Amino acid sequence: MKLLTEEPSELSERKLLVIQAHKDRYKIIFPENSEWVSSSLKDELKISRKTEFEVFLLGLDGGIKQRQQEILQTEKFFSLIDGMPMRKAEIRRKDQ
Numbered sequence: 001m002k003l004l005t006e007e008p009s010e011l012s013e014r015k016l017l018v019i020q021a022h023k024d025r026y027k028i029i030f031p032e033n034s035e036w037v038s039s040s041l042k043d044e045l046k047i048s049r050k051t052e053f054e055v056f057l058l059g060l061d062g063g064i065k066q067r068q069q070e071i072l073q074t075e076k077f078f079s080l081i082d083g084m085p086m087r088k089a090e091i092r093r094k095d096q
Contacts, residue, residue, distance in 0.1 A: 005018065026041050054067065057077075
C-alpha cells in the first residue's frame with residue numbers, strides 16, 4: 001500500500017483505485033482515505049481463507065486481470081497495466 005500511494009500521479013494517470021480489504025470490510029486508500037465499509041469482497045473475489053496478503057488488478061470491465069500473493073514493485077505493476085490493450089489505446093490517443 002505504501003509503495004503504491006507514494007506515486008499518486010502514476011495512480012491517477014492510470015485511473016487506479018486502491019482498496020484495502022480485510023475479512024468482511026474494505027476501505028478505499030486512493031484517491032482518498034475512506035472509512036471502513038462492511039462488504040463481502042472476500043466472497044466476491046474468491047479470496048482463500050488461508051491467504052494473508054493478495055493483490056488483485058481489476059480491469060475497467062470488472063474482470064480480474066492479475067492476481068498474486070507477492071508484493072510487486074510499482075514499475076513492474078505500472079508496466080503490466082501499460083501493456084494492456086485499453087491502456088495502450090489510451091496512450092496512443094493521448095500522444096496524437
